[in-house]
Amino acid sequence: xxxxxxxxxxxxxxxxxxxxxxxxxxxxxxxxxxxxxxxxxxxxxxxxxxxxxxxxxxxxxxxxxxxxxxxxxxxxxxxxxxxxxxxxxxxxxxxxxxxxxxxxxxxxxxxxxxxxxxxxxxxxxxxxxxxxxxxxxxxxxxxxxxxxxxxxxxxxxxxxxxxxxxxxxxxxxxxxxx
Amino acid sequence: xxxxxxxxxxxxxxxxxxxxxxxxxxxxxxxxxxxxxxxxxxxxxxxxxxxxxxxxxxxxxxxxxxxxxxxxxxxxxxxxxxxxxxxxxxxxxxxxxxxxxxxxxxxxxxxxxxxxxxxxxxxxxxxxxxxxxxxxxxxxxxxxxxxxxxxxxxxxxxxxxxxxxxxxxxxxxxxxxxxxxxxxxxxxxxxxxxxxxxxxxxxxxxxxxxxxxxxxxxxxxxxxxxxxxxxxxxxxxxxxxxxxxxxxxxxxxxxxxxxxxxxxxxxxxxxxxxxxxxxxxxxxxxxxxxxxxxxxxxxxxxxxxxxxxxxxxxxxxxxxxxxxxxxxxxxxxxxxxxxxxxxxxxxxxxxxxxxxxxxxxxxxxxxxxxxxxxxxxxxxxxxxx
Numbered sequence: 245x246x247x248x249x250x251x252x253x254x255x256x257x258x259x260x261x262x263x264x265x266x267x268x269x270x271x272x273x274x275x276x277x278x279x280x281x282x283x284x285x286x287x288x289x290x291x292x293x294x295x296x297x298x299x300x301x302x303x304x305x306x307x308x309x310x311x312x313x314x315x316x317x318x319x320x321x322x323x324x325x326x327x328x329x330x331x332x333x334x335x336x337x338x339x340x341x342x343x344x345x346x347x348x349x350x351x352x353x354x355x356x357x358x359x360x361x362x363x364x365x366x367x368x369x370x371x372x373x374x375x376x377x378x379x380x381x382x383x384x385x386x387x388x389x390x391x392x393x394x395x396x397x398x399x400x401x402x403x404x405x406x407x408x409x410x411x412x413x414x415x416x417x418x419x420x421x422x
Numbered sequence: 423x424x425x426x427x428x429x430x431x432x433x434x435x436x437x438x439x440x441x442x443x444x445x446x447x448x449x450x451x452x453x454x455x456x457x458x459x460x461x462x463x464x465x466x467x468x469x470x471x472x473x474x475x476x477x478x479x480x481x482x483x484x485x486x487x488x489x490x491x492x493x494x495x496x497x498x499x500x501x502x503x504x505x506x507x508x509x510x511x512x513x514x515x516x517x518x519x520x521x522x523x524x525x526x527x528x529x530x531x532x533x534x535x536x537x538x539x540x541x542x543x544x545x546x547x548x549x550x551x552x553x554x555x556x557x558x559x560x561x562x563x564x565x566x567x568x569x570x571x572x573x574x575x576x577x578x579x580x581x582x583x584x585x586x587x588x589x590x591x592x593x594x595x596x597x598x599x600x601x602x603x604x605x606x607x608x609x610x611x612x613x614x615x616x617x618x619x620x621x622x623x624x625x626x627x628x629x630x631x632x633x634x635x636x637x638x639x640x641x642x643x644x645x646x647x648x649x650x651x652x653x654x655x656x657x658x659x660x661x662x663x664x665x666x667x668x669x670x671x672x673x674x675x676x677x678x679x680x681x682x683x684x685x686x687x688x689x690x691x692x693x694x695x696x697x698x699x700x701x702x703x704x705x706x707x708x709x710x711x712x713x714x715x716x717x718x719x720x721x722x723x724x725x726x727x728x729x730x731x732x733x734x735x736x737x738x739x740x741x742x743x744x745x746x747x748x749x750x751x752x753x754x755x756x757x758x759x760x761x762x763x764x765x766x767x768x769x770x771x772x773x774x775x776x777x778x779x780x781x782x783x784x785x786x787x788x789x790x791x792x793x794x795x796x797x798x799x800x801x802x803x804x805x806x807x
Contacts, residue, residue, distance in 0.1 A: 260784055268475035272468060275440050277478055288780045289671070334454050341464050348472060355476050373442070374481035380442050391444075399438040406434070406473055 354412035648707025707785025
């Protein structure tokens with residue numbers, strides 16, 4: 245059966261538009277990149293399959309998040325406890341908290357500014373980690389640095405970007421109020 | 423305040439280690455407890471993970487240190503063809519400019535003749551049909567009907583349709599679904615070439631070196647997008663949206679780019695070996711959920727008897743793209759034309775499988791640097807960029 249037979253263009257567009265948010269939501273619950281991507285794909289599959297069940301009067305994102313949440317829970321049941329995975333009760337707790345991502349777009353805009361502010365060395369490590377998905381060990385070998393140094397650099401990169409994004413979003417929100 | 427800051431410093435550190443898969447089991451327990459007990463910590467965790475997901479997405483597919491194939495020429499077009507290719511490129515640019523203006527004045531280039539009478543789908547129709555009441559009428563050209571018979575193109579409604587053209591596979595040629603779609607489009611090109619007209623919907627006829635070619639790729643041209651720069655020049659071909667088979671987890675699209683009318687070389691065919699060579703580069707934009715795409719360059723030899731055409735030979739070369747939009751994957755294909763070849767169809771296709779096929783068009787699929795050349799007994803008889 246062709247997708248075009250069962251899924252409207254509007255549905256397809258909505259699903260495409262929320263991919264970043266959906267991935268972010270899933271990664272929050274399963275903080276491992278590869279597994280989060282797999283769950284995203286499975287969620288997309290289920291969403292397409294259930295397209296006819298979608299009530300247009302309902303919030304599309306909330307509906308998609310709910311289905312993604314089921315997929316996460318199904319994934320957790322197939323996995324034994326791992327240091328990479330939160331326990332189910334924590335996932336349930338986070339799932340409720342994370343459904344509100346109203347600041348997502350502001351954060352994204354702020355991040356593009358903040359990335360330009362990164363120093364050359366930090367950027368090199370960030371590229372290896374985020375772009376090429378290298379492990380700490382691989383980065384350490386490539387750069388000839390101890391793993392602890394690489395880990396600390398990535399920590400500083402994340403903290404610096406988070407602080408920068410917080411400040412930019414706060415500035416924007418203050419500007420909106422004034 | 424300082425306790426709060428310290429608590430969040432620890433949280434930030436543990437979350438960073440969690441993302442890097444280096445968090446100790448003891449720290450994982452602490453992190454879970456903090457997230458469970460402290461709503462503010464949950465919000466901070468949410469912000470950190472949102473940021474992390476954005477970094478994955480923003481950085482995806484922006485590799486910069488992989489050697490590109492830009493300097494690699496895999497099809498050896500003879501050096502003496504290059505001036506002709508340059509002229510052809512100038513010619514195409516001129517033609518496109520002229521087409522936009524579309525004054526309706528016939529244009530004849532000294533080297534490449536263009537038959538310039540605009541032609542629409544309806545102009546191809548040379549037949550009229552009888553309605554059930556026996557009244558003769560023109561066809562409603564708004565409907566394109568694909569019949570159950572494979573590769574048959576028909577205009578009109580289900581109740582009143584006229585066979586226009588078809589391309590069927592011979593018993594020795596196995597056509598994939600994307601081949602059939604490309605040949606369906608090619609059937610229309612055959613009609614344009616047969617009609618002697620210069621234009622049709624979505625394409626035009628270029629005449630060079632005694633070879634007429636129905637060209638359709640210009641309708642697909644776009645500039646740089648989704649992090650993909652054209653392989654050469656200022657634009658590239660963008661594939662149309664893929665058709666998705668949800669339950670088969672497959673997505674594919676095919677594009678017809680050219681139909682060459684080689685009938686004028688018929689005598690040469692009898693005396694020697696005729697070969698069509700082609701090459702093209704492929705690329706794709708990449709989102710967080712994108713994997714590689716299988717691209718193919720297809721060449722089909724078509725024999726035409728009356729209104730029914732038969733695909734008598736096929737050659738396809740495929741390549742699997744990487745997920746780096748800065749590199750282009752180049753393929754070349756070559757087909758020896760069997761006796762009885764009247765037309766050659768050049769098509770491109772893209773194919774995805776697995777879960778990633780469900781949303782295949784988050785970013786685009788592209789082709790550029792298409793080259794087609796024909797050689798008879800080692801003597802170049804046609805070439806175009």
